[in-house]
Amino acid sequence: MTPAIEVSRVSKIYRRYSHRKQFATLKSALLSRSLVRNLRPDETFTALNDVTLTVPAGRTLGVIGRNGSGKSTLLKLVAGITKPTTGTVKVNGRVSALIELGAGFHPEISGRENVFINGIMLGLSKREITRRFDEIVEFAEMKEFIDAPVKTYSSGMYMRLGFAVAIHVDPDVLLVDEVLAVGDEGFTHKCLDKFAEFKRRGKTILLVTHSLNLVQRFCDEALWLDAGRVRGSGDPQRIVGAYITDVEASEEQHLAAADARAQESAAGSIVSPAEPASTRLPDNPVATTPAPTDMFRAAEGRWGSREVEITEVQLLGADGQPAHVFRSGDRLDVRIRLRAPLPVVDFVMGIGIFNAEGVCCYGTNTSLEDLTGESLSGDAEAVFSIEALDLVEGTYKLDVGVHKADGYPYDYHRLLYTFRVKSQTKDVGIYRPRHAWTFGGGISFRKAAGPQP
Amino acid sequence: MLRNLAQLPRYRGLIQSLVARELKARYRGSVLGFFWSFINPLMLLLIYTFVFKYVMPAAVKGADPYPLFMFCGILPWTWFASSLMESSGVLISGGNLIKKVLFPAEVLPIVTVTANMIHFFLALPILVVFLIWFRAPLTIPELLCFPLVVAVQFVFTLGCALILSALTVHFRDIRDILSNVLTLWFFATPIIYPYMNAPDVAKRFLNWNPFAHLVISYQEILFFPGPFGHWKWLVALGIGSVGLFLFGYFIFDRLRDSFAEEV
Numbered sequence: 001m002t003p004a005i006e007v008s009r010v011s012k013i014y015r016r017y018s019h020r021k022q023f024a025t026l027k028s029a030l031l032s033r034s035l036v037r038n039l040r041p042d043e044t045f046t047a048l049n050d051v052t053l054t055v056p057a058g059r060t061l062g063v064i065g066r067n068g069s070g071k072s073t074l075l076k077l078v079a080g081i082t083k084p085t086t087g088t089v090k091v092n093g094r095v096s097a098l099i100e101l102g103a104g105f106h107p108e109i110s111g112r113e114n115v116f117i118n119g120i121m122l123g124l125s126k127r128e129i130t131r132r133f134d135e136i137v138e139f140a141e142m143k144e145f146i147d148a149p150v151k152t153y154s155s156g157m158y159m160r161l162g163f164a165v166a167i168h169v170d171p172d173v174l175l176v177d178e179v180l181a182v183g184d185e186g187f188t189h190k191c192l193d194k195f196a197e198f199k200r201r202g203k204t205i206l207l208v209t210h211s212l213n214l215v216q217r218f219c220d221e222a223l224w225l226d227a228g229r230v231r232g233s234g235d236p237q238r239i240v241g242a243y244i245t246d247v248e249a250s251e252e253q254h255l256a257a258a259d260a261r262a263q264e265s266a267a268g269s270i271v272s273p274a275e276p277a278s279t280r281l282p283d284n285p286v287a288t289t290p291a292p293t294d295m296f297r298a299a300e301g302r303w304g305s306r307e308v309e310i311t312e313v314q315l316l317g318a319d320g321q322p323a324h325v326f327r328s329g330d331r332l333d334v335r336i337r338l339r340a341p342l343p344v345v346d347f348v349m350g351i352g353i354f355n356a357e358g359v360c361c362y363g364t365n366t367s368l369e370d371l372t373g374e375s376l377s378g379d380a381e382a383v384f385s386i387e388a389l390d391l392v393e394g395t396y397k398l399d400v401g402v403h404k405a406d407g408y409p410y411d412y413h414r415l416l417y418t419f420r421v422k423s424q425t426k427d428v429g430i431y432r433p434r435h436a437w438t439f440g441g442g443i444s445f446r447k448a449a450g451p452q453p
Numbered sequence: 454m455l456r457n458l459a460q461l462p463r464y465r466g467l468i469q470s471l472v473a474r475e476l477k478a479r480y481r482g483s484v485l486g487f488f489w490s491f492i493n494p495l496m497l498l499l500i501y502t503f504v505f506k507y508v509m510p511a512a513v514k515g516a517d518p519y520p521l522f523m524f525c526g527i528l529p530w531t532w533f534a535s536s537l538m539e540s541s542g543v544l545i546s547g548g549n550l551i552k553k554v555l556f557p558a559e560v561l562p563i564v565t566v567t568a569n570m571i572h573f574f575l576a577l578p579i580l581v582v583f584l585i586w587f588r589a590p591l592t593i594p595e596l597l598c599f600p601l602v603v604a605v606q607f608v609f610t611l612g613c614a615l616i617l618s619a620l621t622v623h624f625r626d627i628r629d630i631l632s633n634v635l636t637l638w639f640f641a642t643p644i645i646y647p648y649m650n651a652p653d654v655a656k657r658f659l660n661w662n663p664f665a666h667l668v669i670s671y672q673e674i675l676f677f678p679g680p681f682g683h684w685k686w687l688v689a690l691g692i693g694s695v696g697l698f699l700f701g702y703f704i705f706d707r708l709r710d711s712f713a714e715e716v
Contacts, residue, residue, distance in 0.1 A: 081553070103554050104550045108481045108482065113474065
């Protein structure tokens with residue numbers, strides 16, 4: 001059996017012209033006889049680098065990768081819209097590309113006429129369109145608007161009609177570029193059903209998407225592109241897993257870098273410009289940032305007398321290594337290093353977790369938990385351990401502080417430490433209680449084929 | 454190139470429906486609709502007739518009745534000039550198609566030239582009314598040549614349109630240059646004045662203007678009495694036009710791969 005799509009050793013190099021070229025006129029180009037030279041690039045950008053892949057007929061391949069990794073370029077090459085710089089692309093059978101829906105709709109004429117013209121552009125004959133017309137309109141849910149000019153359509157209607165036409169071209173090879181975001185939930189399901197029908201009928205599908213869930217559930221194979229190269233291909237579960245790990249690693253790096261920056265700027269004794277120096281408390285001579293009047297509204301920053309100093313805060317994962325990305329339910333240790341140049345006896349340590357909206361998810365301190373400070377001098381270390389981080393997916397920030405029992409701050413770090421919680425389950429809220437479903441009587445469920453949390 | 458050229462007939466249906474769309478969309482939303490195809494040339498006619506009948510009649514001696522004379526030239530010119538103006542921007546405005554759909558780009562300039570030809574045809578009934586009204590000296594053999602002139606003009610215009618549309622993708626300033634060039638070209642063509650009134654020096658230049666021969670052919674067939682003596686020029690121009698078309702297609706084909714990235 002011949003493969004439906006064969007891409008062998010394909011590279012695509014885009015040219016980037018320098019600024020000068022854009023303003024060059026034909027006249028100057030002709031005069032300096034540089035017409036040919038000007039058409040040559042000054043700089044190049046390699047969108048795809050030596051990519052090889054084969055999709056056997058009837059299989060569904062999901063292409064994943066970060067933005068700018070070359071996914072869409074690959075799709076355009078397979079569709080034949082652009083030509084590879086080197087290498088060959090072979091496709092067997094009629095191709096329909098869902099790259100931009102409704103490309104080529106003319107705003108002034110009616111939906112009906114546009115369906116016909118769009119269909120012809122996509123390679124149907126007039127008779128074929130007439131035969132499928134009702135089906136197309138039915139699918140797009142556009143019955144009452146089909147005779148109105150397209151310019152009066154909402155963007156959702158526009159996309160739906162475009163999708164309906166493209167899907168009814170009856171291709172052997174269907175190329176889909178992240179178009180499932182059109183329309184409401186119901187329409188998305190309809191699209192997925194249509195794809196499933198394509199699969200059943202033995203058509204080949206190449207799917208570019210950011211929805212990893214969809215790849216795992218729907219594709220026979222996955223291909224991971226990274227900066228124009230194939231990082232991996234094969235079993236969707238495995239490839240998606242590897243991709244997620246990689247994304248987490250780079251997020252980890254970003255958060256670590258952001259953390260370092262935040263601490264650096266806080267340590268740099270920045271006095272918030274909003275508060276004039278005169279409002280500083282006189283008995284607080286070494287304050288860096290004055291304490292805000294309303295703690296819960298304060299932005300990130302650092303303030304306090306520094307009689308006790310928080311020298312380092314580290315987030316540690318289950319393995320004891322510093323981490324910034326956690327899975328919901330993971331262990332999280334917050335290690336706090338302190339230094340008190342002179343011994344102090346009146347001190348309370350506190351910690352707070354805030355989500356991205358600034359909602360306090362949890363806050364506590366040693367005094368609330370009936371621990372009364374006895375002595376603190378020289379270097380010290382405290383570890384705040386969370387056995388299971390039962391938070392929903394999102395970005396969270398930490399407050400860490402040391403203060404007197406009456407609230408007088410020694411050193412307060414406000415929202416300076418960031419971590420992300422990842423979860424395969426897209427549940428909502430803040431807190432995920434440990435939970436389970438049990439059923440009895442005449443009720444039963446089937447496990448989705450998708451990933452388990 | 455030749456393989457692509459051979460594909461052209463396959464796009465017949467596509468070209469047809471795009472031309473139909475073009476015509477429908479153009480006057481959609483205007484009160485008078487496609488009557489503008491009549492009104493526009495009539496307006497032009499009125500203006501030029503006023504200028505040359507009453508303001509400076511000396512320039513157009515020997516071209517009587519002047520409205521009929523001018524009409525023979527202005528209609529083909531409008532077809533030609535608007536085809537070129539529109540095709541210079543057609544790949545850029547159709548960028549969505551070229552970038553997002555597998556679409557034969559040469560269809561776009563072809564559609565532009567064809568749609569403008571239909572406008573030309575739509576205005577012909579007025580010309581017929583004029584011909585009858587002024588009792589123009591028409592003969593059957595001459596009239597049979599008329600489609601031939603139209604065909605030559607079509608191929609010639611198409612060749613220009615292909616080159617312009619392809620080059621404009623890389624040099625956007627062609628559009629601005631073009632409008633000036635077309636103004637010059639208009640006055641360098643015996644449309645509003647008869648060829649024989651031009652001074653001898655100018656005549657030598659006029660002979661180098663391909664469009665002058667088209668206009669003179671139209672005028673000899675429809676306006677001037679006597680046999681169609683200009684046919685030799687027309688045949689030569691016809692051969693040249695085919696060459697121009699092939700050259701235009703060659704350039705278009707060479708630049709084709711750059712369109713998806715440049716528009």
